[in-house]
Structure formats: C-alpha cells, structure tokens
Amino acid sequence: MSAYGYEIVQTLIVDIEPDEHVKRAMNEINAAARMRVAANEKAEAEKILQIKRAEGEAESKYLSGLGIARQRQAIVDGLRDSVLGFSVNVPGTTPKDVMDMVLVTQYFDTMKEIGAASKSSTVFIPHGPGVVRDVASQIRDGLLQGSVQH
Template sequence: MGQALGCVQVKQSKVAVREQFGKFDGVLEPGCHCMPWCFGYKVAGELSLRVRQLKVQCETKTKDNMFLNVVASIHYRPLPDKIPDAFYKLLNADLQIQAYVFDVIRETVPKLELDTVFEQKSDIAKAVQKELAKVMYEYGFEIVQTLIVDIVPHVVSIKAMNEISAAKRKRLVAKEKAEEENILKIKRAEGEAESKYFVGLGIARQGQAIVDGLRDSVLDCFTQIMLRRG
C-alpha cells in the first residue's frame, strides 16, 4: 500500500481499513483511494484476503492410554463482508484458532482407542471444522478446510504398542500350540481305541474259532460212535 499527497493504493487480494479521527470509517478495496489526512482520515491497517494455512500440533491421550501428537492443518481467510470484525475483534487469529483446535481434539480423542483414532481421522477433522466455523465466523473469518494431516504416537506409546502386539502374538502361538496338542491327543485316543477294537475283534474271532473247533470235534466223535453201534 502506498500513501502520498493524501492518496493510498491497495494491492490486489488485500483490503485496507480506513479510520477518521480514530474511528472506523470504511473498507478500501484494491485500487487507488483519496485519503485527505487533513480531515482526520488514515489507513489503520490492511488484511490479506488470501487463504492462510495454520498447522496446529496437539498432544493428547487416547482411551487406551496411548499418548500421541495430532497435527491439524487449518485453512482460513477473512470474510469480505466482515472485515471490521476480522480487523478489530482479534489481536491474533492464529492463537485463537489454535486454542479451539486444542479444545476439540482433547475432547474427542480421549473417547477413542488408538486404532479408532486412525480410522476416524476425517470425523475428527469434521468436528474441528464445525466448531471453528461457528466460533471464527463471529470474529469475521471463514474456515475453508480442516485436515488431520498426521497422528504420531509417542516413543513410549510405540514401545507399549509393540509389547502389546508381542504379547498378543505369544498368546496366539500358545493357543494354536494348545489346539494342536489337543488335536494330537484326540487322534492318539482315537488310534488307541481303534487298535483296542481290532485287538478285541481278533480275540473274539480266535475264541469263536476255538468254539467252532470243539463243536466240530464233538460232532465227529458222536458220528463215529453212532457208526460203530450201527
């Protein structure tokens, strides 16, 4: 913005806030404007209408006690029809946005387990977007987009996750081994039962053969006796 001989120039994608004797008097669009300073007019400041990006890193804890950092990317800009609010109401828009991002993330994430946090990244982003859009509109800003760009578990949490995974794998291996041993026991028992069955069957057949042999011997003796008498 240039100012000489009571004229100011506002560059493209910007607006200027005009005051008269310290009181808001209007918004100057891009272009050249007459500013008779002798009548108390001055430019109080400028606002860029371009979309700004703010990255917010928030430390929090999940429902299963895993500590992590959630990184949110907020895209926002001043609303053209609410320039006075954007200029006068907030001293630092970034700090205000950051505070609300912290509030929403620290309210949402502790209700979720770690795996669910990764699965519901978009839902967390929508919750942040909804809260920010409602609040920042009152300050003259539009929240264009909110993204959860990264979720980074702490080193201690990663170690705990690895230990939990290792314990799960050990339990799974032990369970599979127990099932395998149980199957082998059943197979052994079935084999022993089948073996005993065949042994018993052999003994029964052997006994039947002895009985049949005795019967045949008795019949032969009886036949011979009858023949001698005849």
C-alpha cells in the first residue's frame, strides 16, 4: 500500500476461517495426540494396578507363611508341654507313649471331621488296630528324617 501513500503498521485479524478439510485435519491431529496420551496414561494405570496387586499377593503370602509358621510352632510347643506334663503326672510313661496317644487322638479327630462334613467326597482310609501304629511310625520316621536333613 506504500505505492498509494499508505503504510500499514498493524492489522487485527479476528475471524480466520480455514478450509473445511484443513479444519478436519487439524481436529484429527489433535484427537490423535489426545488419544495417544490417554492410551499411555491408561497403560501406566494398568501397570500400577498390576504391580500393586502383585505386591499385595506377595505380602499376603508372606503373612500367611508367618501365620502358618507360628501355628506350627504353637502346636509343637503345646505337644512338648503335654508330653512333659503327662510324663511327669503319670509315672512309667515315656514321651513315645504320650506321642502315640496324641497321634491316636488326632487320627480319631480326623476321622470324625471327615465323617461330619456333609459335602465331602468319598475318602478311603485304612482303619484297624495296627493302622494307627503304622501312622504313628510313619509320622515319627518323617520327623526324624526331617531333623537329620537340617
């Protein structure tokens, strides 16, 4: 416009109207970028959930193991106290006699529990006078083998 004696210093453009194809392309570019960010965020959230779930399961198993170990220790302590108390109060009995009696009691408790369950499957358990002695000797042998290996 300087040829006509005018100098344009500044122009205020308030309404730009690009072609419809350009608008659609720009919107698709913006939508694709947002979808990419959303997919990354969703994947990261799922990763965090899986990690937290795995950590929770690991903690649960650890605490369960501690509980089982404490339970077994309490059983062993109780059996030891029972054997010692019985041996002291009933002269002439040996710790082996007391353990055999405890195993017989446990055997009959197990039989009762199996019979009392209303929805239990069929379980075949050998039963007779010599069976309890066999079970007791098998448990004792297993305990002795376990203590030798440690």
